[in-house]
Amino acid sequence: DIQMTQSPASLSASVGDRVTITCRASQSISSYLNWYQQKPGKAPKFLIYAASSLQSGVPSRFSGSGSGTDFTLTISSLQPEDFATYYCQHTYGAPPITFGQGTRLEIK
Amino acid sequence: EVLLLESGGGLAQPGGSLRLSCAASGFTFSSYAMSWVRQAPGKGLEWVSAVSGSGGSTHYVDSVKGRFTISRDNSKNTLYLQLSSLRAEDTAVYYCAKDIGDSYYDHVWRTYRPYFSFDFWGQGTLVTVSS
Numbered sequence: 001d002i003q004m005t006q007s008p009a010s011l012s013a014s015v016g017d018r019v020t021i022t023c024r025a026s027q028s029i030s031s032y033l034n035w036y037q038q039k040p041g042k043a044p045k046f047l048i049y050a051a052s053s054l055q056s057g058v059p060s061r062f063s064g065s066g067s068g069t070d071f072t073l074t075i076s077s078l079q080p081e082d083f084a085t086y087y088c089q090h091t092y093g094a095p096p097i098t099f100g101q102g103t104r105l106e107i108k
Numbered sequence: 109e110v111l112l113l114e115s116g117g118g119l120a121q122p123g124g125s126l127r128l129s130c131a132a133s134g135f136t137f138s139s140y141a142m143s144w145v146r147q148a149p150g151k152g153l154e155w156v157s158a159v160s161g162s163g164g165s166t167h168y169v170d171s172v173k174g175r176f177t178i179s180r181d182n183s184k185n186t187l188y189l190q191l192s193s194l195r196a197e198d199t200a201v202y203y204c205a206k207d208i209g210d211s212y213y214d215h216v217w218r219t220y221r222p223y224f225s226f227d228f229w230g231q232g233t234l235v236t237v238s239s
Binding site for chain 2: 036038093094096101102
């Protein structure tokens, strides 16, 4: 199975900051990489697919990049509603598809 | 508006069974693959199972193979997950999730597979396995 490793595990930042979260796959997954946002007690929200394509309705301050094994999620200017946990997920090849362990973004 | 509403969670004993349901509305249910994703208390997300739009193709994570069965009734717009031989480690919130499309033929892997990209999720139903 492909392992997904996110860093950092947690991050403190302030409103207006630029934030980058990294996701690394244990083998090349091309661009088969999604990002989700989850707030406490809520279901995940689909943010980015195919590594860099923004899901409809997601603010443009979110962006994704990368291919192969290394990927990043960037929030260009943090807003209060962005404080949440973020998960990467690969969709490459045969199941199982796996998620990263999550990155908790907290208010500084 | 896409809505997914799970039900059927609750307390089960080790070795017991439960059936989860997910009632879907707001889209053409039979045209999309569906998955179940679970989240143990305080933990991350784990994909559990997927089914094609027709119900003819299913996939499972190894830890539930032979114990869980995914199915769908397209006439009722409902997704199911039958949980059997439950273990303490199956304790989690179970989410149903809509895929961005139906299963497709992947020429690289030479198999039909879902996109495994989940654009809508239900609110989740909690399954607790304990004696």
